[in-house]
Amino acid sequence: MTLDPFMVMLLDVLVKAIVIVVALLGAYAYMTLAERYVMARVQVRIGPNRVGRVGPIAVLQPVADAVKTIFKEDFCPANADKIVYTLAPGLAVAIALLAWAVIPLSPPLTIAGYTIHFYIADVGIAALYLLAVGSLGVYAIVLGGWSSNNKYSLLGGLRSAAQMISYEVSLGLALVGVLMISGSLSLVDIVEKQSPIWNVVWQPVGFVLYCICAVAETNRVPFDLPEAETELVAGYSTEYGSLKFALFYMAEYINIVTVSAIAATMFLGGYQGPFGLLPGAHWLLLKIAVFIFIFMWMRATLPRFRYDQLMRFGWKVLLPLGLANVFATAVVMVLLGR
């Protein structure tokens, strides 16, 4: 029996895509649980304890949450733009998932003559692809806010959009240094070239810059202005309920995992271990987990920026810093003749 290699490739990709979607769905479910425990610990509370506080039963908490969300009423507010209102959460989650098409998870593995690559696509423009897909994320939020026919939603959506685009520039700039060192936009190349020494060693400023922008891009504390509860209720998702709300929520958490994975891939060697030790997916997962924990920790401790501070910080501090970093890298590279 011979198999058409093209069909094998398609099937291979299809399986990987479904696995990634399901894995991220699971990651989302358990991140919500982990976040509640972390927050509770920081605030000296018990945390979620209805399903069961410890032991295997506590693991069912996200399942209970999911069942509850699914069986909630799926309403559409009066005078809302029904099509856009329905489309926006789907768009949010689809765009959040799309970034995972180019992130390499592990070195290739050869079993019985068939090489499995642990990425969906290795393309020559991967870094640009990430930026391009990320820039579409603004739509979901602005449209969700606009279509709900609610003042809080509209303002929350617009604020969120303005914030995201403001920090996107610095986010893009922060990665330029890494690209100059690697000389490639392919994430697989970038990871492979970090074999003994991670990029963070050469690009500490770029790394810090990226981390700050990543937090702002995901609308998390201390940059969670769009859903500043005291001012804007729940921001763009105020009028959403049922699974639609869950989809927005899911997009937010997947974005956290995504920016963590990109930070790990670009600056911390991706699936490479320190000093080239045992490369594999476990390193990437460990790095992502650390980032996620820091995200939660920040949420529990830090106060929120004021909106004017946030915009000023993005445009007047991060942008010049990003440019300076690029040119400093360029000058050093030319002087060292590398």
Add this chain to the structure above:
Amino acid sequence: MLTVNHLIFLSAILFSIGAVGVLVRRNPLIMFMSIELMLNAVNLAFVAFARYLQNLDGQVFVFLILTVAAAEVAVGLAIIVALFRQRETIDVDEASILKG
């Protein structure tokens, strides 16, 4: 086999749709979007020719057109916004006299 004619036909169709949009709609924002569509149709032709002449000049051109389009949109929309703030209307027929 995908030939350059396929792409040029598509480009022509999109360009025509854009042209009709500019002619039919009175909303300057939609007219402006139609102009963007026409620019995109031209870009498509550039990329198609770049591929079939196996010469990348077309792609570089598209790149420069992108920049021009961005600057054009920025200023064009600024004019529309300024117009609206002054007249409280954005119907293009109302704006045919170029006096403030």
Add this chain to the structure above:
Amino acid sequence: MELAIFYLFASIAIVAALGMVVLRNAVHSALSLAVVFVALAALYVLLNAPFIAAAQVMIYAGAILILFVFVIMLLSPRVDQGAGALKWQRPLAALCGLVFAVELAIVAASALLPTERGPFTPERLAEIGDVQAVGALLFTDFLLPFEITSLLLLVAMVGVIVLAKKR
């Protein structure tokens, strides 16, 4: 296969473009245009121009159209109604468009295009990388246009502030 993908995205682009012109609500129009941009990006990938495709999504769909959406919201709700076209304008415009399309099609069909010329075959492109190839041209042969774009952006920046800041 190539042809099937072309027809898929070409039809998406055409339907979405029509939608942009026809839809009453300006936000819906803008969304349709976003679909056109993304479909065109897919076609660029098909044409061996992934770098242009990424730039298309980033600049057109991710930046320019967001600006349109903001302006639509800035000027709403007046924009939503939008005065209708004059009575005679619609058939005339349709006619013009049709003539236009036919004309373009004839010109396109009559042009005989030489193929297999020049150094950038798909194989060679794959070898050096699309971004590298386009970039190398941009930063050497097209250096002057590249530098001039910065002036263009400067002018746009100043123009926008002058127009929008006036109170």
Add this chain to the structure above:
Amino acid sequence: MPVDYLPILVMLIVVSAFAAIALTISALVGPRRPTPAKLSPYESGMPPFGSARRRVPVKYYLTAVLFILFDIEIIFFYPWAVLFRQLGWFGLIEMALFVLVLLVGYVYVWRKGGFDWD
């Protein structure tokens, strides 16, 4: 090669299917008992007044414009970054000129208060 990008198309189809399924489930499974109070926009318990689709401040527009102009700069930076080793000093100087011109605009916007959110 275009075929390298086929997996991205597959991914696109899978995630769209996922979003569509999720939206359909939520439309099918939940109860449906609309009341006027439930469907009215949430305004902290007060009866809503006026339309929510009101005009928004021009600030947002200004931010979006600045974003476009700097986004273009980013997209020029990326090919330059990957080519930087080959371009060397030449590349550094040409990009410095490009950015210098943009910096004039940046300073102008700064002086005019374009980055201040009042």
